[in-house]
Amino acid sequence: MSHLVEINDLQLEFVSDSGPIRVLDGVSLSIRAGESLCLVGESGSGKSVTALSLARLIPTPPARYTKGSICINGSNVLKMSSGELRAIRGGVISYIFQEPGASLNPVFRVGRQIKESLKLHRPEAANDAEVIRLLKLVGIPAPEQRLHNYPFELSGGMQQRVMIAMALASQPKLLVADEPTTALDVTIQAQILDLLRDLKQQLGMSILLITHNLSIIGDLADRVAVMYAGQVVEEASARDLLKRPFHPYTRALMHSIPQLSGGSERLPAISGTVPAPGQFPSGCRFYPRCPSARPECEKTAPDLMEIEANRWVRCAYARELIEEEYS
Amino acid sequence: MSVEDVSNPQGTGLQQSSTLLRVAGLKVHFPVKKGLFSAVKAHVKAVDGVSFTIEPGETLGLVGESGCGKSTLGRAIVKLVRPTAGTIQFEENDVSLLAGGQMKAVRRGMQMIFQDPVNSLNPRMTVEEIIGEALDIHRLAGSAQARRNRVRELLKAVGLNEAHAERYPHEFSGGQRQRVGIARALAVEPKLIICDEPVSALDVSVQAQIINLLQDLQRDRSLAYLFIAHDLAVVKHISRRIMVMYLGKIVELAPAQIVIERPLHPYTQALISAVPEVDPESKRQRILLSGDVPSPINPPSGCPFHPRCPVAEARCKVERPALREISPGHWAACHLA
Numbered sequence: 001m002s003h004l005v006e007i008n009d010l011q012l013e014f015v016s017d018s019g020p021i022r023v024l025d026g027v028s029l030s031i032r033a034g035e036s037l038c039l040v041g042e043s044g045s046g047k048s049v050t051a052l053s054l055a056r057l058i059p060t061p062p063a064r065y066t067k068g069s070i071c072i073n074g075s076n077v078l079k080m081s082s083g084e085l086r087a088i089r090g091g092v093i094s095y096i097f098q099e100p101g102a103s104l105n106p107v108f109r110v111g112r113q114i115k116e117s118l119k120l121h122r123p124e125a126a127n128d129a130e131v132i133r134l135l136k137l138v139g140i141p142a143p144e145q146r147l148h149n150y151p152f153e154l155s156g157g158m159q160q161r162v163m164i165a166m167a168l169a170s171q172p173k174l175l176v177a178d179e180p181t182t183a184l185d186v187t188i189q190a191q192i193l194d195l196l197r198d199l200k201q202q203l204g205m206s207i208l209l210i211t212h213n214l215s216i217i218g219d220l221a222d223r224v225a226v227m228y229a230g231q232v233v234e235e236a237s238a239r240d241l242l243k244r245p246f247h248p249y250t251r252a253l254m255h256s257i258p259q260l261s262g263g264s265e266r267l268p269a270i271s272g273t274v275p276a277p278g279q280f281p282s283g284c285r286f287y288p289r290c291p292s293a294r295p296e297c298e299k300t301a302p303d304l305m306e307i308e309a310n311r312w313v314r315c316a317y318a319r320e321l322i323e324e325e326y327s
Numbered sequence: 328m329s330v331e332d333v334s335n336p337q338g339t340g341l342q343q344s345s346t347l348l349r350v351a352g353l354k355v356h357f358p359v360k361k362g363l364f365s366a367v368k369a370h371v372k373a374v375d376g377v378s379f380t381i382e383p384g385e386t387l388g389l390v391g392e393s394g395c396g397k398s399t400l401g402r403a404i405v406k407l408v409r410p411t412a413g414t415i416q417f418e419e420n421d422v423s424l425l426a427g428g429q430m431k432a433v434r435r436g437m438q439m440i441f442q443d444p445v446n447s448l449n450p451r452m453t454v455e456e457i458i459g460e461a462l463d464i465h466r467l468a469g470s471a472q473a474r475r476n477r478v479r480e481l482l483k484a485v486g487l488n489e490a491h492a493e494r495y496p497h498e499f500s501g502g503q504r505q506r507v508g509i510a511r512a513l514a515v516e517p518k519l520i521i522c523d524e525p526v527s528a529l530d531v532s533v534q535a536q537i538i539n540l541l542q543d544l545q546r547d548r549s550l551a552y553l554f555i556a557h558d559l560a561v562v563k564h565i566s567r568r569i570m571v572m573y574l575g576k577i578v579e580l581a582p583a584q585i586v587i588e589r590p591l592h593p594y595t596q597a598l599i600s601a602v603p604e605v606d607p608e609s610k611r612q613r614i615l616l617s618g619d620v621p622s623p624i625n626p627p628s629g630c631p632f633h634p635r636c637p638v639a640e641a642r643c644k645v646e647r648p649a650l651r652e653i654s655p656g657h658w659a660a661c662h663l664a
Binding site for chain 2: 186214215216218256260262264268269271273
């Protein structure tokens with residue numbers, strides 16, 4: 001299977017008064033056709049800028065790509081003209097975001113907003129029938145009436161469905177979902193995740209899911225990349241990662257989340273706070289908070305290494321730690 | 328509905344006399360008007376006949392989806408919103424009857440911490456001023472030196488250090504700001520803290536720190552919490568009992584473990600089944616609820632949950648189920664429970 005997206009050694013800096021701030025440092029990721037990849041990380045880890053970079057949605061300046069490449073179907077997005085980029089945006093990659101209410105235009109009916117996307121990408125299909133088909137596809141009841149609604153007349157879950165319908169109007173190869181369920185209630189979150197999984201199967205498209213919530217990745221992701229401080233620290237299949245997390249950060253993160261099936265004993269919290277971009281520690285970026293840190297971790301920055309087949313970890317002592325933990 | 332016909336779920340196995348907070352038949356209705364001067368068209372029944380108790384040193388968890396009235400309930404208890412009906416008895420006082428100086432005295436006993444520490448801390452005040460203000464209002468610091476010492480003592484108690492006293496809120500991370508909010512609440516030595524989504528705005532790795540801090544403080548100072556959150560796993564972790572709200576009403580109330588393991592109300596069952604689990608092996612049967620929470624302006628007849636309920640019967644449409652004690656300490660409002 002060929003790679004739809006291939007990010008290679010990407011480095012991104014933002015220009016600020018106090019000099020450049022590096023927010024991505026050597027990020028390499030790939031997504032195959034029909035595959036779903038989940039980027040997990042806390043605020044400031046670089047997961048959203050990575051996702052936005054795919055369609056060059058980060059304005060340059062103030063941002064600057066100082067190294068690396070992003071290839072979509074083999075051509076480098078960083079070298080594209082604005083015309084070529086316009087074809088990629090929507091045509092190949094569509095986005096949905098956390099707050100559907102903020103992404104929809106409040107003064108136009110939702111049917112018209114979906115039609116706008118159709119006019120741009122598939123003018124021959126820009127009619128009510130196609131809008132209704134799309135609304136049906138995303139599970140909106142009574143779509144014939146709903147298309148005349150304004151966004152404020154819809155609930156958060158319905159608004160997110162409209163956003164998904166709009167994103168699908170252009171028949172993209174990749175749907176980027178940036179925290180699509182964070183603003184929604186758990187019962188609605190379960191509905192939206194189910195919908196995304198169905199759509200992936202039905203339409204055979206790839207999904208890049210961005211989330212801070214480790215618990216939802218098992219529902220949707222084939223593979224997972226965990227980001228911390230502008231780097232990928234672990235990459236594996238969703239199943240492997242959830243069953244046997246290798247990187248100390250992934251492990252600590254998973255243990256610090258209360259589980260319904262767990263007791264009420266004290267949570268093993270990670271000490272300290274997520275470092276802000278520009279204040280990433282030297283050496284291993286997680287070492288100041290790492291429960292298994294050693295003196296050498298402060299000095300040498302570890303590389304992302306393939307520990308087992310298709311399992312990548314950025315930790316110099318990964319092998320020893322895994323043996324301790326899982327033997 | 329009068330206060331008399333509201334059932335009054337008690338805490339488990341505790342003396343009635345020791346009860347810290349006793350809420351009975353509480354209603355908060357907001358008028359809905361069309362246009363600025365026109366008459367009231369309807370009421371949003373944000374909280375509609377809620378009764379419960381909190382014992383000293385206990386954590387009562389309160390869960391529900393957005394719009395179910397859980398935050399309004401929290402605010403009504405400290406009278407940040409005015410209750411429409413019902414009584415709120417805190418220790419010996421009926422809070423709903425108090426005003427002015429008397430209310431101020433009672434407020435010392437109950438404090439609140441909020442979801443968003445950015446918006447609940449004054450950006451133009453240093454941490455010392457923010458925490459000190461609480462001491463000044465209740466005249467708890469005799470001298471400037473005593474005030475200074477007390478602020479530093481509180482900062483230490485919440486895991487910050489003395490140097491942080493001089494700083495402004497923007498100089499802190501989200502987790503540290505929440506610690507400042509907690510220190511402010513602790514300043515007046517309350518017996519009850521209403522925690523309104525205290526960890527949901529925080530990074531995952533910081534959430535656990537704040538949860539641990541709240542538990543440590545509870546142990547050391549025998550605080551009681553009303554812990555409001557939408558994350559069931561967090562609520563279960565921290566609470567002794569859990570109360571589930573739907574459309575302004577309590578639908579289930581029981582010890583935490585029992586609510587999660589043997590939920591009686593179909594809404595609670597659906598809510599629990601929707602919680603995603605990290606463990607990929609866990610194959611919990613998911614009950615997908617169709618549709619959204621109905622509007623609290625015009626709630627469904629009978630059982631408010633019946634339009635979304637997978638097991639609803641004919642009588643659920645007409646008859647409103649009362650909150651009944653199904654087994655000792657386990658209350659549910661469902662005909663079929």
